[in-house]
Amino acid sequence: MLFLPKEVETVITTLQGAGYSPYLVGGCVREMLRGKAPSDYDMTSDAPPQEVLRLFSESAHPTGLQHGTVTVVSGGLPIELTTMRRDGAYRDNRHPDSVTFGTSIEEDLARRDFTVNAIALSPDGTLVDPYGGQEDLKAGVLRCVGEPKRRFEEDALRILRLVRFCSVLGFSAEKETARAAHEARGLLAHVAHERVYAEMNKLLLGENVGETLLTFPDILGVPIPEISPCVGFDQCNYHHCFDVWGHTARAVAAVPPKRELRWTMLFHDLGKPLCRTFDEQGVGHFYGHTAISAQMAEEIMARLHFEKALRDRIRAQLACFDDMFRPERAAIHKEMARLGVETVQNLLYTKQADNAAKAPAGLERAQALWHEAQKIYDELISEGACCSIHELKISGEDLAALGYRGREIGAVLARLLDEVAAEKLPNKPEALQARAVRLWRSGYARHTMKENETH
Template sequence: MIFCEGFMPILPKEVKTVIAALQNAGYSPYLVGGCVREMLRGKEPSDYDMTSDAPPQEVLRIFGESAHPTGLPHGTVTVVSGGLPIELTTMRRDGAYRDNRHPDSVTFGTSIEEDLARRDFTVNAIALAPTGALIDPFGGQEDLKAGVLRCVGEAARRFEEDALRILRLVRFCSVLGFSAEEKSARAAHEKSALLSNVAHERVYAEMNKLLLGENVGAALLAFPDILGVPIPEILPCVGFDQRNPHHCFDVWEHTARAVAAVPPTRELRWTMLFHDLGKPQCMTLDAQLIGHFYGHTARSAQLAEEIMARLHFEKTLRDGVRARLACFDDLFPPERTAIHREMAKRGREVTADLLLTKYADNAAKTPDGPSLARQPWQEAQAVFDALVAENACCSVRELALGGEALAALGYRGREIGAVLARLLDEVAAEKLENTREALERRAQRLWRSGFARHTIKNKKH
């Protein structure tokens, strides 16, 4: 038992309130899991989990309306203290896990050491008592210092109990930058098929965290077989030789490097994970046996749609990824008018991400890719930043002339939309000033030329 009294004063008052209430009722609370791990790493925890010897019904009685029975059969009650939700689970010993997720039975009233024995990894099997004492029966602190992920007890059994732990291993490698201990890694690979029993929603939640990790590239390269259980579309990419002078990596290594090369946002990381999935299906060889991948971007987008539907992406993220894949092949020089027109076509946010995905895609082609891709990206980024700083017109809504003014000139219905789109294109091409006077004069000339009427008529035919 090691004492770390320095942790206790820095705990949020909401956590201290829960600890005090349990102690006043005669129970022994402990902080457990990720919050203890993060404090030992010198990080501020994002949430707090606790365990105690108080039975679930007692927890409900002690905290009254602040207590919510979120997992009562397994002893879990969520206590909301000052607006902070704290998951409080009664110390327990688990029975068999026949569904690879939940224990068939639980036994309450065990010791803190027994409770820690049922947890996934040693770095998560450390408890912090209110006295500042650390209970660490499985050497979690040593593994934490060494940056090692090791299963508590028998690795295969831990993964059979809850198959999501296999994906959690990959996630912690990505987020914490830890390496998987040899036996734990081997068991994760051997038991990876069990992930097919895990609900898609749980996989999706874990993948969102995994992809945002600082060490995501290494994690993707180390565990493609595991990731390929919930997302089998990635498996044909693993080891697939592109046979192209512009690419020295196989499709999967290129993908992993590209994912790691974009900033950690969900839209960007998922986009780069998906962007080349269609390559193995689209490859052709020319007379010189050089590989080409005509149509692979469209096929990758189709596969992405299937994955996003299967994993139940929320609409906002699905639409964001879809928009970024749709413009992935847009080509333009790092010049003002070209980038301004792209911003008008795709919007500021999507264009900003397009510059990042183009850099990542080029940076991931060769070992010296990052240095080769940096200069053209910086040039394009400087132009983009200047246009943003100028508040350059990038949408119909930002035009100094609106639909009512066009209607006053005689335009009707769809003609108004056609003319506004034309005006925006000319403003973005910097052939036309975005002032009411200039736009009105141009609209009058378009009216006299019959532009809108001819445009609508041609679209009908």
């Protein structure tokens, strides 16, 4: 018997006590069979949705009654409980026009997308697997339940789910399933931007993301058409042995699996097909492509409704993507103070990933600079280096006591941080106090205020 959390067992016991037959289904069964802990739990049973609401009146939420879905919160764990059903026609290529509630688990599994997701687990530990999902799971294959063309025409989101599962699970798409997905890709135009965004967030974090991006650019190019011009676009430059999309896919895979990093690398060269020029030797150059890519990223993020926090982090990474600095303490410390500690760490990741996805000639030398920069960055972090005004060992109140007023205080704090980051001034109270006194006597803050007013 596969291990089940007590919160899940409580729901099963309640349904069985009322005379119903519950099953765990979908991704949670797939993950348990893979030896992984499920991130969520889905169940199905022959209990009508109104009966589920009655049985779990204190903790049930009608999250999709028209499709028989009720979310039951058990011990703080949300469990999606859907009544066994047959689906009617899918005229909008996304949702069934009607559903018919039934009592057969086999009938319910017949409407699911892929065989590895069409396995049910009964409370006694019996697996119901009418479509060979366990064999496909062992083989690492994604295969549609029934006819692939029909499955994708019913719900176009399944096309993007196929790509996402290839990335996250590291599975390959079965030949007919893959062919049908490529042929039906235009149906993704029917999928809401929010659903595309949700799938892409998961897809980009997959361990097999590089190979997946290389395999399905035509599919991804439907919801994100900016991708398509990059596919097969020759860079005509000795630094690059891959076309723009080949470089992009490898760069995405080369950064750690953080959303802002994976999206940044997906976006960073989108502008290249718009600005290629050639020098006298016929070498391709892409002057200004980072700024163009950043603007394209803004349009994509607005279209897909990125949340503001992620959009701001990606914007910050693209803004500094081309920054260059020597692998020296003062240079890196100043970057950390100017951009922020996390942004600089991410910048080092993107530099190394961008290099890793280029031609091998000269790669070792190019990477050595950024590896040295990473080493210095790590040393500064371990030392607790001062990288913001708030970390200075002097406060605005201390400066006010010396006679500084209003905006003068901010100007002097910024100057002190600059000197600390440049490794010219230690971040110690007595040293900062003495420097602030010298700046006061020199009239630095007053002169700075006057200059700002004239500009």
